[in-house]
Structures are given as C-alpha cells and as structure tokens.
Amino acid sequence: MTAVAFLPVMFTVLACISGSLLLVLVYLDNRNSRIDDSIDAFRRHIDALSPESRRNSVLRGPEDGPRR
Amino acid sequence: MARDLAIDLGTANTLVYMKGRGIVLNEPSVIAVNRKSGEVLATGGDALDMIGRTPSYIAAVRPLRGGAITDFDITERMIRLLLQRVGVSRFTRPKVIICVPSAITEVERRAVTDATRRAGASDAQLIEQPMAAAIGANLPIDEPVGNMVIDIGGGTSETAVISLGGVVALEAVRVGSFDIDAAIQNYVRREHGVAIGERTAEAIKIQIGSAEPGPQDREADIRGRDLVTGLPKTVRLTAEEVRFAIDEPVAAIVASVKRCLSKAPPELAQDFLARGMFLVGGGGMLRGLASRIERETEVPVRMSPQPLEAVVLGAGHCIENYQALRGMFMGANRLR
Numbered sequence: 001m002t003a004v005a006f007l008p009v010m011f012t013v014l015a016c017i018s019g020s021l022l023l024v025l026v027y028l029d030n031r032n033s034r035i036d037d038s039i040d041a042f043r044r045h046i047d048a049l050s051p052e053s054r055r056n057s058v059l060r061g062p063e064d065g066p067r068r
Numbered sequence: 069m070a071r072d073l074a075i076d077l078g079t080a081n082t083l084v085y086m087k088g089r090g091i092v093l094n095e096p097s098v099i100a101v102n103r104k105s106g107e108v109l110a111t112g113g114d115a116l117d118m119i120g121r122t123p124s125y126i127a128a129v130r131p132l133r134g135g136a137i138t139d140f141d142i143t144e145r146m147i148r149l150l151l152q153r154v155g156v157s158r159f160t161r162p163k164v165i166i167c168v169p170s171a172i173t174e175v176e177r178r179a180v181t182d183a184t185r186r187a188g189a190s191d192a193q194l195i196e197q198p199m200a201a202a203i204g205a206n207l208p209i210d211e212p213v214g215n216m217v218i219d220i221g222g223g224t225s226e227t228a229v230i231s232l233g234g235v236v237a238l239e240a241v242r243v244g245s246f247d248i249d250a251a252i253q254n255y256v257r258r259e260h261g262v263a264i265g266e267r268t269a270e271a272i273k274i275q276i277g278s279a280e281p282g283p284q285d286r287e288a289d290i291r292g293r294d295l296v297t298g299l300p301k302t303v304r305l306t307a308e309e310v311r312f313a314i315d316e317p318v319a320a321i322v323a324s325v326k327r328c329l330s331k332a333p334p335e336l337a338q339d340f341l342a343r344g345m346f347l348v349g350g351g352g353m354l355r356g357l358a359s360r361i362e363r364e365t366e367v368p369v370r371m372s373p374q375p376l377e378a379v380v381l382g383a384g385h386c387i388e389n390y391q392a393l394r395g396m397f398m399g400a401n402r403l404r
Contacts, residue, residue, distance in 0.1 A: 051208065058203065058385050
C-alpha cells in the first residue's frame with residue numbers, strides 16, 4: 001500500500017526535476033544563441049556600411065532620382 | 069504600399085530620399101501661411117521668395133531654428149505637405165527616418181517624431197546628422213580607422229569621429245550659416261547705419277564672403293534702408309569687412325572642430341593626419357573655410373563632392389538597409 005501511494009509522488013518529483021532541467025537547458029541554449037545573434041548583428045551592421053553595400057544608394061547620387 | 073522615406077529636415081533646406089528611387093525632393097525649409105485663416109499659401113522656393121516681403125496677414129517662416137522645431141504646428145504641416153508631394157496618402161503610411169542634429173534634446177526629439185507620425189508616417193526614427201553625413205560622403209566607416217566629418221548646416225555645426233560604424237567622439241555647436249548671415253546684417257547696421265534683410269545678407273556672403281583672405285577678394289554694392297532717414301540707401305562692402313564681420317561665428321565653428329579633435333583617442337588621431345577631415349553641409353561651402361580649418365588644426369580638410377546631399381544620401385542608405393542599421397537610430401538599443 002505504501003509503495004503504491006509513493007509512486008505518484010515519485011513521478012511528480014521526477015517530472016518537476018526533468019521540467020526544471022529542461023528549462024535550464026533552454027535558458028543556456030538561448031543565452032548562447034543571444035551571443036551568436038549579437039555577433040551576427042554586428043557583422044550585418046558593418047556589412048551594411050561597406051562600400052559595396054553603399055554602391056546602390058549613396059554612389060548612385062542625386063542625379064538618378066527625379067526631383068521637384 | 070508606401071515607399072519608405074529618409075528626410076533631411078534642415079534649418080535651411082529639406083531633402084527627401086525615397087527607398088529605391090533616390091532623392092525626390094530638395095527645397096528650402098520655408099512655409100508661408102495665412103495668419104487669419106491658417107491656410108498654407110506656399111512652401112519651399114516660392115515661400116522663400118516671400119521672406120521679408122509679405123503683407124501683415126501672411127507669415128513666411130522657417131519652422132526650424134538651430135536644427136530644432138520652433139513652431140510645432142507649422143513643422144507638422146510642412147512635413148505633411150512634403151509627404152503628400154512625394155505620394156504619401158492616408159492609406160499609404162511609410163516608415164520615415166529623419167536626420168537631426170546630435171545635440172537635440174529629448175523634448176526636441178519627441179517633437180520631431182510626433183510631428184512626423186502625425187503627418188502620416190507609420191514609424192519615425194531619428195539619425196544623427198554627422199553619422200548620416202559620413203555614410204553619405206562614402207567614408208570607410210565600416211573599417212577600424214578614424215573618419216572625421218564636419219557638417220556645417222544652417223543652424224548647427226557638428227564634428228564627429230567615426231570608426232567601425234559608430235560615433236567615437238562628437239562635438240556640436242548651435243552656430244551655422246544663418247549665424248554668419250546674421251553677423252553680416254549686424255555689421256552693416258552697426259558700421260554703415262543700414263538695415264538689410266536676411267536674404268540680402270546671404271547674397272553678400274555668397275558673393276564676397278570668405279573665412280580667409282584670397283586672390284579673389286572683391287567688393288559688392290548692397291541696398292538697404294538707412295536707419296536715420298528711413299530712405300533706401302546703397303553702401304559698398306569689401307571682402308575684408310565681411311571677413312571681419314563673420315569672424316565670430318567662423319571662429320566658433322573652428323573651435324568646435326578643435327574640441328572634437330582633442331576628444332579623439334590617440335590611435336585614431338594619427339589617421340586624421342593621413343586621411344584628413346571631410347567637410348559637408350552648405351555652410352562648408354563658404355570660401356576659405358576649409359583652408360582656415362586646415363591652417364588652425366594642421367589637419368588636411370577635404371570637401372565632399374556632394375556637400376548638400378551627403379546627409380540625406382546617408383539616411384537614404386539607412387532606409388535601404390533598415391533592419392541591419394536600425395541600431396544606429398537615436399534611442400535604439402545598439403545592435404539589437
């Protein structure tokens with residue numbers, strides 16, 4: 001009887017532990033991906049300022065656009 | 069679907085860049101309104117011709133002074149008109165980037181964004197003028213080298229050191245080419261007893277104004293109103309007189325450039341000697357200004373090939389690459 005009553009408690013505890021573990025893993029994974037994101041964002045930022053990237057907007061100059 | 073816009077809302081001129089099309093509008097930041105009915109009578113070049121020549125019921129005004137909004141309602145109406153003229157309607161609400169002076173206060177910042185949103189923009193972001201100017205002048209700001217840009221506008225002069233896509237040092241003063249015009253007006257009033265308008269003062273600056281003595285020093289006849297008799301009068305001004313008259317605002321601009329140089333880290337300072345400083349903005353076109361800055365700072369100065377358009381072209385590049393460059397906008401979390 002005691003063993004049967006103990007089983008749900010044990011499963012509940014195990015579920016809580018594995019849930020917490022999962023949350024910790026998700027948090028750590030997110031933290032890692034945030035660092036990668038910031039590196040990617042900085043790379044995109046610098047790339048967007050490169051002369052090649054500016055060729056279509058800045059170097060096209062004002063002559064190409066119609067003016068009023 | 070509205071095309072997104074970049075606007076250089078300058079004290080002197082307003083330029084609009086449309087995504088995928090380039091500069092679509094370039095005209096003076098002036099609006100003429102009927103004081104009685106509140107109706108807009110003219111904008112841009114037409115309104116500019118009215119300054120100082122209007123009957124009492126018409127006000128032809130520049131709604132921005134020193135890069136800041138002095139009249140919120142009129143500025144909002146001017147932005148609304150600009151947006152309408154480039155095809156924005158109540159059903160097409162574009163994202164808009166506005167170039168503003170870096171020294172703008174929080175209240176002024178909110179005034180510009182509110183005016184732009186109320187005028188029909190779905191989103192309004194601000195970018196510092198020197199940063200936009202550096203992008204527009206095509207400086208290699210993506211590299212880890214010191215790029216120095218001096219932007220002399222109608223109401224503000226800003227100097228920035230930029231490296232790796234960000235501002236390293238910045239110095240701004242609320243002195244610009246309108247202060248140079250005002251200095252000429254004050255000099256003629258004080259020394260010759262003649263009152264002249266701001267457009268006449270600007271014409272003198274363009275004709276014979278200079279920051280350094282040069283081989284092309286000339287004289288000019290100017291017409292105004294004698295302060296004693298009240299009658300029209302012509303006086304002759306020399307280039308030397310004008311140089312003396314404008315020395316105070318010119319010296320203030322040069323001093324701000326020196327302060328910015330002194331703020332720059334030593335590693336970048338050596339880059340300036342090799343690469344020089346870049347001058348943009350209409351005020352930078354004053355004769356002899358580049359050579360005076362060069363003489364006083366001992367750093368070479370180069371004029372941008374498109375001094376009037378550099379800022380809006382830079383902002384236009386940001387609207388073309390909105391997601392990648394959104395970290396540059398004022399108030400944004402850098403590199404989200």
